[in-house]
Amino acid sequence: MPLNDVLWTAHEELKASSVIVVEVRTDDGLTGYGQIHGSPMKAICAWVERFGEIIRGMDALAHVAVWDRLFSLTCPRPGGIAGADGLPPPLPRGERPQIMAAIGGIDIALWDIKGKHAGLPVWRLLGGDKRPIPTYATGGYYRPGAPDTVYAEELAGFVRAGYRAVKLKTGAGSPADEAKRVRTVREAIGKDVSLMLDMNAPYDVDGGIEFARRVEPLDIYWLEEPLHWYLQPADFVRLAAATSIPLAHGERELTRFTVRDFIASGAIRYVQFDSTRAAGFTEGLRVAALAEQHAVMIAPHTAPELHAHLVAALPRCGFGVESHGDTARNPLSHHLLVGGAETRDSFVHLNDKPGFGVEINWDYAKRYAA
Numbered sequence: 001m002p003l004n005d006v007l008w009t010a011h012e013e014l015k016a017s018s019v020i021v022v023e024v025r026t027d028d029g030l031t032g033y034g035q036i037h038g039s040p041m042k043a044i045c046a047w048v049e050r051f052g053e054i055i056r057g058m059d060a061l062a063h064v065a066v067w068d069r070l071f072s073l074t075c076p077r078p079g080g081i082a083g084a085d086g087l088p089p090p091l092p093r094g095e096r097p098q099i100m101a102a103i104g105g106i107d108i109a110l111w112d113i114k115g116k117h118a119g120l121p122v123w124r125l126l127g128g129d130k131r132p133i134p135t136y137a138t139g140g141y142y143r144p145g146a147p148d149t150v151y152a153e154e155l156a157g158f159v160r161a162g163y164r165a166v167k168l169k170t171g172a173g174s175p176a177d178e179a180k181r182v183r184t185v186r187e188a189i190g191k192d193v194s195l196m197l198d199m200n201a202p203y204d205v206d207g208g209i210e211f212a213r214r215v216e217p218l219d220i221y222w223l224e225e226p227l228h229w230y231l232q233p234a235d236f237v238r239l240a241a242a243t244s245i246p247l248a249h250g251e252r253e254l255t256r257f258t259v260r261d262f263i264a265s266g267a268i269r270y271v272q273f274d275s276t277r278a279a280g281f282t283e284g285l286r287v288a289a290l291a292e293q294h295a296v297m298i299a300p301h302t303a304p305e306l307h308a309h310l311v312a313a314l315p316r317c318g319f320g321v322e323s324h325g326d327t328a329r330n331p332l333s334h335h336l337l338v339g340g341a342e343t344r345d346s347f348v349h350l351n352d353k354p355g356f357g358v359e360i361n362w363d364y365a366k367r368y369a370a
Helices: 041-055 063-072 093-118 148-160 175-189 205-218 233-242 256-264 280-293 304-312 331-335 362-368
Strands: 002-008 013-016 020-025 031-036 133-139 165-169 194-198 220-224 247-249 321-323 342-344 347-349
Touching (some): 020 093, 041 063, 063 093, 093 280, 133 148, 133 194, 133 304, 165 175, 175 194, 175 205, 205 220, 233 247, 256 280, 304 321, 304 347
Parallel strands (some): 133 165, 220 247
Antiparallel strands (some): 020 031, 342 347
């Protein structure tokens, strides 16, 4: 769905809100819905369709077996050349982000089916309790030419709407200019509201240290993705040692294996994997289990109506989930996905509907289908 205004993170232009809905049907009449956030959308949809043929006939409740079959196709294997074992040959390395996104969407749909088969919400399947899950509102996307007061008023509006934690997009300017912008927002929202900074990988280590030291007096809750995309856990360790502000990372990682290295290094205090972007709910559970063992908090990226189920099942390491406080920024989550967990008063409130409890407004979907 086209956005009212063209927005920017520090890294990319945003002209539309988009999601891929994955529907999986079983032969006994159950339907599960998954979500994918990724691009190019047509390429991901092509992989979903191809994988659908590969897993046709498998047990829909055997989500690990389905996940393993699809993931195994990303590597060489005996009999894999030219598909001699009846499965596709090893999948292309250049399309791994799209492949992992497709696996994730299917996996989420299978968890939805699992809950519907049992007649239970996913949070209850995982042994969680129906407690309110803390959430924060993300905003402050760049509008070229806008003064800092525009972002300050936007986030102050989230606070007036009931949010006790907000996250500001940062990193598009120099450390000095960005610190001034952050100060303007802090003064507008008050000292009692938690303020996270979402940086979208803008700085090298020295730049990250300079920025961190400039904003430390402003009581920042975390620095999210502070370093360039190619920098690794060792670089995050250097930044963590130079600032008292906790670091958060993980939404761009494709598997638990790369997330593992950030967690085990001790560099990050919050891990932000995204089940809708890579590998699904099954992989998200694996990341969460590792995080708990290392006293790292989980704060899954976006899709609160899904990720709140996971956080509810991990009270010792579940920090909360991300929301968009403005319906204009993410209209699909407010109008396309209906019936799931409700966000209000800085919490996500789960319900007792089977699966994830999310249904699709098909009239809305057809109206904006790409």
